[in-house]
Amino acid sequence: MDLPPLRLTSEEMRALGYQAVDSVVEHLTTMPTRAVGRPPDPAELARRFDPALPAGGSDPAELLTRTIDDLMATIVHTDHPRFLAYVPGPSNYISALADFLAAGLNVFAGQGLVAAGPAVIERITVDWLRQLCGLPAGGGLFVSGGTMANLVALHAARVELGADLAVYITDHTHRSIRKGLRFLGIDDARVRTIALDTAFRMDVRELDRTLAADRRAGTRAQCVIATAGTTGTGAVDPLNDIADACAADAVWLHVDGAYGAAAVLSERQHPLLAGLSRADSIALDPHKWWFQPYEIGCVLVRDPALLTNAFSMEAEYLRETRSESVPLNFYDLGPQLTRSFRALKLWMSVHAFGIDAFRQAVEHGIELAEHAQRVIEAAPEWELVTPAQLAVLTFRPRVPDRSSDEIAQLTRRVAAATLQDGYALVTTTEVDAEPVLRLCTTHPQTTVADIESTLQRLGRSVANL
Ligand SMILES: Cc1ncc(COP(=O)(O)O)c(C=O)c1O
Known part of the structure; x- marks a missing residue:
């Protein structure tokens, strides 16, 4: 049978799918008995990966076998139980299947009209996170990870408060935030580094003094970036005290909870994370401590209008499908138009296993x-x-x-x-x-x-x- 280009027969697709599933199941079930892995030497990489652009195709089953072998030999497994570095990336099988479904059905999660169900799922799933973080109201969206969630929130803060935004961080603020600030064009002179206390948390008295001194000097647009779980030591900045410092003068409080905000699931940690609910915006990453495959981060804001003000833009070719009856156009809330259906993995895994x-x-x-x-x-x-x-x-x-x-x-x-x-x-x-x-x-x-x-x-x- 002659197939159109880039197509396989049903039998081939099924056989390849089973082969891929087998290898993932093997990986997940035997991982603890295997090594975490070590980076390959450059000679091995050169031997395994041929840079030539193939003009013709090759047998997909053999290609899959070889690719799985090449990948397993050249990755350090950040999802391994003895990978104790970075913030590890333990995943789960249901979410991996959800990613496969999202890709297989190729859901366009940018606009509500062509993906109404996915938009509702994303809205509900984002709302779970909002409730767990204790934000009294608000919305948000899923993005690729913590870097992007912080970037989206900080852009929204700048649009809301003004282009001359001054930003307050510490030495233990994640480096990706520094990178994001540069990306947004907030130059280093507008970034104040507040001292740490003896527990490596933002020193609130110094924050108070610096905010006030800057206001006296004419700074009106101010954003404090607190961290709930610094990557280095796991410290949580004193969120309630920082929220108090921000409250009186319309200072925006952003909390980078990329990995640590996940601990709202632990009753014992509630006192530590108490002020999280007072943030204007929060970044958190289900692909860290909520056990999702990469990439899924989430940005939450206390009012969805803060995102639409920053990101909504009319495009003539989207007019017909911009239905008011399906109000959720996620491209209005963030930088991406075409976006994958990231919410599905969190939605399905929480349904499959339960939040407990x-x-x-x-x-x-x-x-x-x-x-x-x-x-x-x-x-x-x-x-x-x-x-x-x-x-x-x-x-x-x-x-x-x-x-x-x-x-x-x-x-x-x-x-x-x-x-x-x-x-x-x-x-x-x-x-x-x-x-x-x-x-x-x-x-x-x-x-x-x-x-x-x-x-x-x-x-x-x-x-x-
Ligand atoms: C506190 C914190 N913020 C931001 C990030 C960046 O997140 P991502 O790597 O998902 O972009 C990390 C990553 O470890 C982090 O720990």
């Missing part, structure tokens, strides 16, 4: 970090640097008779050794300008035994280096 399963999974990550802290505190070879907060803690080797420079070098070497070893991945961050080892224990399948064996290996590595 997500609560348990988040709680597990918090408890694991607390367990790691107890092990570290009991071990003479380690010094705890920052305690377990939102599933993150930092520590370094305690080696008598070594200078702080030598300990700093040792710390970096211990982390680098994990990358070569492949059993678990641990990286460093900096606290008070010194390198420290950092564990982020958000993966729901990470076990106490994983944490203990990883710490033992790190300990052996300290002894050998």
